[in-house]
Amino acid sequence: MGFLGYERPDGSVGIRNYVLVLPANRCSNELAMRIAEEVGSGVVAAPHNLACAHIGADRDTALRALSGLGFNPNVAAILVVGIGCEVTTAETIAQAIASCKKPLEVLTIEKEGDYQVVLDNGVKTAKRMLSEASLIGRKPFSLDHLVLAVKCGGSGAISAIACNPVVGSAVDTIINQGGTAIFSETAEIIGAERILAGRAADEETARRLYEAADNMQSRLKSAGVDILGSEPTPGNIKEGLTTLEEKSLGAIAKAGTTTLMGVLEWAERPKGKGLFFMDGSANSPQMFLGLAATGAQLITFGFGGGLPARTRALPASSSGGLPILPVIKILSNPGDSGEKDYFDIFLGDVVEGKESVPDAGRRTLEEIIAVASGKPAKMEMWPRYQELMEFNFCYPYT
Amino acid sequence: MKRAIMMNPKDNVATALDVLDAGDKVTIQSPSQEPSKEVTVATNIPFGHKIALSGIDKGAEIIKYGEVIGVASEAIEAGEHAHVHNVVSARFAVNK
Numbered sequence: 001m002g003f004l005g006y007e008r009p010d011g012s013v014g015i016r017n018y019v020l021v022l023p024a025n026r027c028s029n030e031l032a033m034r035i036a037e038e039v040g041s042g043v044v045a046a047p048h049n050l051a052c053a054h055i056g057a058d059r060d061t062a063l064r065a066l067s068g069l070g071f072n073p074n075v076a077a078i079l080v081v082g083i084g085c086e087v088t089t090a091e092t093i094a095q096a097i098a099s100c101k102k103p104l105e106v107l108t109i110e111k112e113g114d115y116q117v118v119l120d121n122g123v124k125t126a127k128r129m130l131s132e133a134s135l136i137g138r139k140p141f142s143l144d145h146l147v148l149a150v151k152c153g154g155s156g157a158i159s160a161i162a163c164n165p166v167v168g169s170a171v172d173t174i175i176n177q178g179g180t181a182i183f184s185e186t187a188e189i190i191g192a193e194r195i196l197a198g199r200a201a202d203e204e205t206a207r208r209l210y211e212a213a214d215n216m217q218s219r220l221k222s223a224g225v226d227i228l229g230s231e232p233t234p235g236n237i238k239e240g241l242t243t244l245e246e247k248s249l250g251a252i253a254k255a256g257t258t259t260l261m262g263v264l265e266w267a268e269r270p271k272g273k274g275l276f277f278m279d280g281s282a283n284s285p286q287m288f289l290g291l292a293a294t295g296a297q298l299i300t301f302g303f304g305g306g307l308p309a310r311t312r313a314l315p316a317s318s319s320g321g322l323p324i325l326p327v328i329k330i331l332s333n334p335g336d337s338g339e340k341d342y343f344d345i346f347l348g349d350v351v352e353g354k355e356s357v358p359d360a361g362r363r364t365l366e367e368i369i370a371v372a373s374g375k376p377a378k379m380e381m382w383p384r385y386q387e388l389m390e391f392n393f394c395y396p397y398t
Numbered sequence: 399m400k401r402a403i404m405m406n407p408k409d410n411v412a413t414a415l416d417v418l419d420a421g422d423k424v425t426i427q428s429p430s431q432e433p434s435k436e437v438t439v440a441t442n443i444p445f446g447h448k449i450a451l452s453g454i455d456k457g458a459e460i461i462k463y464g465e466v467i468g469v470a471s472e473a474i475e476a477g478e479h480a481h482v483h484n485v486v487s488a489r490f491a492v493n494k
Contacts, residue, residue: 157413157446160463161403165429191467191489228490240413240446242460242480243487246467304446335445351415353401353431 001177001365003372004138005145005297006076009101013145014073015297015372017136018324019043019129021122022069024082024090024108025050026388031115032081033386035122042133043126044323048289048389052087053397062391063088063096065267068293070097070104073147074324076133077103079125081118084110103129138374144178144273148368149296149325150254151185151287154308155232156239160250162332162347162360163302169361170300170368171256171275180273182264182294183255185282186216187231191245192252196277200260208263212279219394235308254302266392267293280392284315289389292325298371299325300364303343305333312342313382322389326377328368344371344378400424402449404434406464411448411480413462418443426451440477448480460485 005013019042023032029047036045046069050062070078070093078097082090094106105125112118150167152159171181189196190213200206220227231244241247261274267290270276280290291299303309309331331340334348345367349355371377402412402424412426422439435451443449448462454474459466472484 157448160405161413161415161429191465195465226490228487237482240444240448240481242448242482242485243468243490245465245487245489246462249463249465249467333446353415353427356431357429 001369002140002142003146003369004374005141005372006073006136007139008073010071012071012073012295013141013297014075016074016324016326017042017076017133018074019077019079019126019133020069020075020324021045021126022066022078022080022093023047024080024088024093025052025086027083027086028081029388031118031122034119035079035081035126038123039126039130042130046322046324046389047386048391050088050391051397054393054395055397056395058391058393058395058397059088061266061393063093064265065289065293065391066093067096068267068269068295069289069324070102071100071269072292072295072324074297075102076136077129078105079122079129080104080106081122082106082108084108103132142177143174146174146179146372147294147296148174148179148181149291149294149299150181150183150302151299152251152254152302153282153284154303154306155236155241155247155251156304156306156333157241157250158239158332158351159302159304160253162350163304163330164250164253165357166347166350166360166364167254167300167302167330168256169358170365171254172258173361173365175256175258175275178273180270180276181255182270182276182278182291182296184278184280184287184291185251186212186279187227187244187282188248188251189213189277190217190227191243191248195249196252196260199258201262205260205262209260209277212263212277235306239304239306239308264294266290269293269295283390285387285390286392288322288325290392292322296325298328298368300328300330300368302330303332305331305336309333309336310339312339313385314379315387323380326371327379328371328377329379330364342378402426402437403429404451405429405462408461408464410451410454410461412437412451414443414445414447414449417445418449424449438477440475441479443479450474450476450478450480452476454480459488
């Protein structure tokens with residue numbers, strides 16, 4: 001079993017081949033997007049919400065994530081654009097990315113003189129990078145080069161019967177072949193910590209897992225906020241989930257059954273292969289940015305069904321948020337078969353008892369491999385809209 | 399025949415895989431789709447919601463996946479709908 005991918009200078013393997021225009025902070029979002037739009041398909045911008053108003057450890061968090069975007073193997077080349085007056089400049093970000101050894105350039109209003117010169121030179125640079133990137137062809141790679149992120153959303157009780165165990169089955173196969181899988185959403189391990197810690201590779205991993213869950217609860221408590229205000233969501237409750245513990249125990253099924261090799265900070269790259277947990281929010285623009293920074297090549301997004309599954313265009317997903325992280329959408333509820341054209345994988349037969357979880361897991365892995373090898377996911381064939389990616393900021397800002 | 403799935407042999411609730419109407423007989427099956435017992439539905443239960451497999455006392459634990467997922471806030475009869483109206487989290491106090 002293997003897939004076709006793009007080899008990068010640092011040995012990582014991409015499944016897409018984008019030129020990334022990366023704004024240093026949000027003041028350069030519009031400029032970055034304009035450069036990308038002028039050149040067109042193959043060049044994408046990653047507008048985000050970093051501002052000079054963010055301080056303290058949030059700065060380090062942002063730099064780690066921006067650097068991670070540069071390192072993401074779906075990125076062939078990077079153009080960082082900025083003004084020159086930022087707290088974290090375009091040059092600083094480029095320095096953090098440089099060791100990925102990919103084509104990398106910086107353009108700032110300070111050095112180029114004004115906005116128009118940056119725009120014109122940016123377009124020229126992006127076109128050149130795109131031409132060079134087009135010469136990199138796909139080569140066959142075994143599954144040990146796959147890095148799959150997994151998310152569930154619009155969850156109902158049915159998620160634990162269909163999409164989550166089915167994805168978990170595919171994850172187990174990928175891990176057994178030497179590959180990597182990453183799951184996140186710290187609120188949704190609350191109630192399942194003991195089970196996950198029991199699978200931890202070492203004491204440190206188990207400790208960090210509990211710490212991540214406890215930190216989230218402490219933060220909410222000290223802000224005087226009740227987790228029950230958002231977990232489970234009204235959508236979850238409508239679809240049969242009664243408590244957060246029940247939701248979490250069902251959610252972890254998507255991580256399969258293998259050893260938990262480590263707990264990552266939000267946007268931290270894993271140092272080895274296998275199954276990892278990334279601390280972070282379930283909020284999509286934040287989660288997708290963090291996962292893209294870990295080096296994940298694609299993400300499966302498993303839905304239970306009902307109202308939450310009917311948005312059609314996912315927030316912050318490939319077409320409109322972060323094209324460098326394609327999303328594979330999975331639908332569980334046979335009652336929502338009218339929506340299945342907007343999903344990549346439909347699991348109604350599993351719920352109806354006509355298909356086993358292992359068989360659906362095999363079918364799901366085939367789809368993951370196909371999308372990895374170049375087949376566009378449904379959300380990659382959706383009209384472009386632009387949404388802001390968000391960092392996992394924890395501090396107040398000025 | 400209507401179905402519900404019991405995620406673990408220790409569970410005292412199962413998840414409806416069909417819309418269950420009061421009076422229906424439901425086959426309880428395992429995750430590998432093997433049927434075990436039969437239960438009579440006591441109250442209407444929506445697709446994906448939980449049915450109590452036995453009587454559960456007020457304050458007693460609700461077991462799913464072999465783990466505690468909550469406690470009964472009211473006494474629950476066998477075959478009854480178990481959800482937010484009669485089950486609360488064991489970990490988080492509800493702010494009333």
